[in-house]
Amino acid sequence: MVASDHFEASYLIETPLDPLDVAEVMAGEQSCGTFTRVEGETDALRARARASVTGVVELPAVDQPSLPNAWLRRKGATGPYRRARVTISFPVANVGANLPTLASVVAGNLYDLGEVTGLRLEQITLPAAYRARFDSPKQGIAGTRRLTGVRSGALVGSIIKPNVGLDADETAALVARLCAAGVDFIKDDEISADPDHAPLAKRIPAVMAAIRRHRDSTGKHVMMAFNITDETDAMRRHADLIAQHGGSCAMVSLNWCGFSAVTTLRRSSDLALHGHRNGFGAISRHPLLGIGFQPYQTLWRLAGVDHMHVHGLQGKFAQEDDEVVESARDCVTPLTEGCDDRVLPAFSSGQSAATVQATYDAIGHADLLFMAGGGIMAHPGGPAAGVSSIRQAWDAVTSGVSLEQAAGVHPELRQALASFGRTG
Template sequence: MDDTIHAGTDTDSRYVVATYRLRDRADTLEARAEGIAIGLTIGTWTDLPNARKAQVAAHCGRVEGIRVIDEAAPGGVIAEIDIAYPVANLDTTFASLLTTVFGKLSMDGEIRLQRLHLPEDLERAYPGPKFGVSGVRERFGVYGRPLVMSIFKACAGLTLDELVDQFGEQAAGGVDLVKDDEIFFSEVHASAAERVVAYREKAREVAAQTGRETAYAVNLTGPVHQLRDKAKRLAELGAGALLVNVVAYGFDVLADLARDPDISVPILAHPAVSGALYGSPNYGIAADIVLGQLMRLAGADMGIFPSMYGSVTLGGEATEQLLAHLRKDGVHRKVLPAPSAGIYPGLVPQLYRDFGIDLILNAGGGIHGHPGGASMGGQAFFDAISAVQQGQSLQAAAVDKPALAAAIAKWGARA
């Protein structure tokens, strides 16, 4: 049931509008909504003298809509409430945005931030992607097909020579990018700078045989106050991209990196810790806001998120909403999506259908677990891409492509 109790009609560019899904008594929804609008902006209204009311009126939130979507839910009705927050209350940081629309409210029982609408003028105040889809393609020289990215595995505890060997095996498969594992923080055996230099040398060595130089997405780690300088240094040394654990560090950290003109490499956003925000259907913040809308505003050029195919998944509807944020026409460049977990060569036709060509085929086990090793694992993805582009089934293509044949034998193939 969709039973509109109250709806406003005059929301404009002066307001951010947040939509919440909550459970409450039907007869208290209007009071609850008013309490949110005032409580997250000016704190109180009824106790203010008239002169003070006039002074703070421009900073007061207002109720835009109340809709009952399930009146038979146990423990009260399920409703959606739209609250408009004055842009004048914000300072264009993500800290101010998130604290305003969901700060103390996030602790007020069963309530979830479902949607967030920002006016274009406010969106422009955030950096957005420096490269975006077209810039990433230009940088890596990849056109007319998805990018292929291999995930570095078994990093911790290895010497630099061992890491270089592992990088070289992945690069030999022709992958466009090799990214660090997001949990690789230790620099006891090899610093990020040493890895960037050594991997680039190895990439050039491999490229002499393959004709393609693989880029390296290095995990940007360390104290927050050192990240910008470290990012600049890694870019200067030849990093292909920067991997950033955005939710763990904060969206404002990503925005700070994206705004800096001297950090001249694309940023690959990792979703680590984000499940703590979106994991419950009744609490937290919707996944498409966290991994789509905010990531793009903050400056991610490429965005990793759980695919629809693995054991960790967002589901089809959430994925569609997330993609809508990454790809919508707007004030910022579009983001290249990188669905992750459960990606293997036999899935490539399905990935084309679900995402088109503007995506990253991001594989860990689907490359490293190949019976012929990581180089054949990467090759199997390119064999699958070639088959799809030629309108050929993977099984038919595999007849004379041993890497793809072995991948299908191990993991199967979707038609």
């Protein structure tokens, strides 16, 4: 267990040098030191402020470096290139409740260190008292269920497609069609925020009018995640507009808005914040560079997001299914004991009734948002049949019934499996 006055970060490193020596360089670089001891760096200061290496586990070496390194080339250092998992403990007092600085400590200049040919942040562990100093989701899983009226089971969602080009009225008409089809959740695409042809000032009122009409006739509130990605003042203004028109959710492209903007938005709005991770692949796909999903989602949960994208099983993106599953588990695992700061994992990318079995088999629960574009809109029976097929699939797998059995009594599911493939 991490000490109450320290937080820990774990890394995978690669280096031709002694991994223990490199770990000490990392600890010094990201706390009170640099590559050599300097004037003013007293023993008392180091005892108070220096990070410490708490673990080094060496792994099998490799013959070739994962990344080029001019510093090592100038030093004449060559392989073998040793790999190790390194854990470093940092004093909380060095950072305080400052999320951008926390991120720069655990994932900053370390990537440029001359001693490494690979470095990846794999985990962040926080003491409970430190976690409590940051923001938490205002809605999370429980709040999202309350706002949508979906008390149990997977929430079924879809995405506005075409993702760009529709004007405000056309978007509202599509939303009305999806509401009638029976979805719980609809979201904008990440590349459609405040375009000239459908500005949020027009789109929000038009779309929410359609959602209110559906609510008035059915009693169901469909959650619409408007993409308000922008500079901070614009996001706050658009979040206020959503709330004024009875909306319950805003979507933000996390990587491009940044920790400060999202934290400010969180503190100024009670809307559910749907965190879209587009761009995450640029910092995660190389196995010896960047940041894994566990520390990534940890940092964004400290900003107070309520939903996190994890992609989807057997989907159209590059991630292995195991990575998707582990990401979903991270979202529903409290960061510290006794704190319900779980966020709703949002599955998307190539999802349909045909991927439900694999999803449930892998994660074993239905506390998730299951979004399908083509799996709903391209269903041969139409969008309503697409939604029904997904609900039928989830009802079946959570009851221990195979999709093949359920398809025997549900034509919508049978059509979905025939159209999208039985991939589970």
